[in-house]
Amino acid sequence: MMHIQRYHFLCVAAVAFLFGGQDERVGGGSILYCEGFSPRLYSAKSILPFSVGHDNEAQRNVRNLNLMTGGDTGSIDTNDGSSQSKPTAVIVGLSSTTEETVLEDLVRALYKIGYPNVVTEFTNGESSTNAKGPEYRYQYSMATGMLKLLSSPSTSLDPPRWVPVVAGEENILVANGWSFLDPDESEPASAFDVDAANDEGLYKPKWGSAEDGLNDENANGVSCDSLSTLGYDLTPMSFEQVQSQADKLLLSHSRTVLLEGKTDPPNEKQTNNGYDFSGSVRQTDIQEGIFMCAIGGLPLFSSFQLSPTTSSSGWLSFSLPISNDHILHIQPKEGAVDKRVEVICAKSKCHLGHYFGKSEGYCINASALNFVPKRSHDNVSLRTTPVSWRNLEQLHDSASIQLLIATLRQTMQMDTIVLGAGCFWHVELALRRLPGVVSTNVGYTGGTTTSPTYQDVCQKETGHAEVVSVTFDPTVLQLPILLDCFFAMHDPTMVRSLGNRAKETGQYRSCIFLSSQQMKEVAMQSLDGCAEQLGKLVSTEVRLMDKKPMDDWFWPAEERHQRHDERTKGNIGDDIVSTLSATQWLKTYGRRRADSMWGTAQTLELSAEEDPRDDGMARMMI
Secondary structure (H helix, E strand, O other): OHHHHHHHHHHHHHHHHHHHHHOOOOOOOOOOOOOOOOHHHHOHHHOOOOOOOOOOOOOOOHHHOOOOOOOOOOOOOOOOOHHHHOOEEEEEEEOOOOOHHHHHHHHHHHHHOOOOEEEEEEOOOOEOOOOOOOEEEEEEEOOOOEEEEEEOOOOOOOOOOEEEOOOOHHHHHHHOOOHHHOOOOOOOOOOOOOOHHHHOOOOOOHHHOOOOOOOHHHHOOOOOOOEOOOOOEOOOOOHHHHHHHHOOOOOOOHHHHHHHOOOOOOOOOEOOOOOEOOOOOOOOOOOOEEEEEOOOOOEEEEHHHEOHHHHOOOOEEEOOOOOHHHEEEEOOOOOOOOOOEEEEEOOOOOEEEEEOHHHHOEEEOHHHEEEEEOOOOOOOOOOOOOOOHHHHHHOOOOHHHHHHHHHHHHHOOOEEEEEEOOOHHHHHHHHOOOOOEEEEEEEEEOOOOOOOOHHHHHOOOOOOEEEEEEEEOOOOOOHHHHHHHHHHOOOOEHHHOOHHHOOOOOOOOOEEEEOOHHHHHHHHHHHHHHHHHHOOOEOOEEEEOOOOOHHHOOEEOOHHHOOHHHHHHOOOOOOOOOOOOHHHHHHHHOOOOOOOOOOOHHHHHHHHHHOOOOOOHHHHHO
16 A cells, blocks of 8 residues: 555656646756655645744644735734734735636635735736735745745744645645546555545545434434334334324314323214214215324324224224234223223324224224325325335335325425436435435436437436436435435545546536525535535535426436346345435445445544544655
8 A cells, every 4th residue: 555655646746747847937846855845745734833933932823814805803913013023925926817716725825834924926016015024935836736935034934845725635636637646545455455545535424423423313313213014103202292292283172082092072073183074974975085193193094994884983983004003902901891902003102092803993083183185285284204115115006005105295395306426226226225215216417418318328428417316305304414425425526526427527427406596505515514524625516407397407217227226136135225214324325434344433533543634645645
């Protein structure tokens, strides 16, 4: 590994030498090996602000420096003008046409290493200010992407001879077009390569980090440890949760039925949310829909399961529950006068009614239920939705399950986002296992042609990317969590955006396509968080597509590509389709996981402890 890194560095040095010789502002080509040069100067993180004179051993802190924009905040200037005698960095050789953003980057780089005053000097003789203190003259070297010290007065100060304008090894390579020289640490040279460099480009969501605890409470509290046959979370509600929802019940006697085990008056078949089933009830008399527990919202029965005896009974009667594990049968205690089998909700543990055997079925209090019609938009009564839609899909042959799916799709809130992170076969397989993902569809977008085929995209002339359209339930899977998982599953850094992963053109590029401004704002916040954590430039393209219907910018791929990995790998014995909690998913699909053969969490932590300022540049130079 050391030899590989040394060879890599020498390549960079050679290119810098060639470019340096062609730049008349950079002398000779002794750019990287000049006397006193430290490799650590490549990273702004590793440069400590230097001391000003022997009498002042305290090093300057960046927050005490006044940035180019001026103002009182952070300025060390005093009323007596004492800052005028402080060291001044002068940037020479600037053109009057130099962009303001470039000037800001140059000035900021010098401020960060400790210069209290920075002056810009243009080729036409114009200067930004007149400084009275000792001047240290720097010139920007296009070949290295750094500021080179040209001259300095005879003082006790030992200023850095090279100052990077862009922090981080990868950023310097990208800025100079040298990305191809950077080795891809995600493909180690051997199984013994457990260097911390394997962790580069690996985004770690805060809710999934060791500091915050790797648990699902940090990921919206969604757990997959107690899922029902239909994919609902059966984790029992707390006493406080039950009481809170009981206070919001619409019928006065619903509370006494659910919490105290009382019974509705005979022939009063009105649900908590106001649907009346009194009188003769036959299949043709009622709307299609789902009966849900009024506390907790767990689906319990469908309209298809209403028993014919409902018309003659004083209460609602059902032949079967929508899922056997959504209700619990409480057997009477030995010696009890009441021999009936009580029926309670599996999630809220609230009273519903009684079970009288297969012949008579279930007698249920209507006030304990909410009814949600198939064609309703009543998402208020829809208090809970599936965590895993994979379970529902496997039971789609049942008429009641089909009705439940149709009702959910009509009433619940769903959002759609289109993500690209590599080959859409593997990206789809991973994303489908997140909780709250309703459906996925692989396809193409982002290019210049309409209705492309797989062959068209592979020709690399359409500009389209392989992407996955993800429809999800934001009440189960919050968009920031989904985006965190997206950034964690691939390397979005600019230094990797070459060839098939080239920014804005590559077939396997990192990209996000959204249909609303609100979603874009969330995506940009996630993107900024990822870039800040990695300390690298990120190539992910974020594009708002709110001006066109989705059919005009997303084209589904051929059927053979849909759920490809599920179909081709599902018979090897491993579970590759079950839904995982967000943190379980992160352990499974996060790039270069701590339990992988290429590195361990322990080695990564030790590396960070050795030198917290080290951003990887020093390791490359070993």
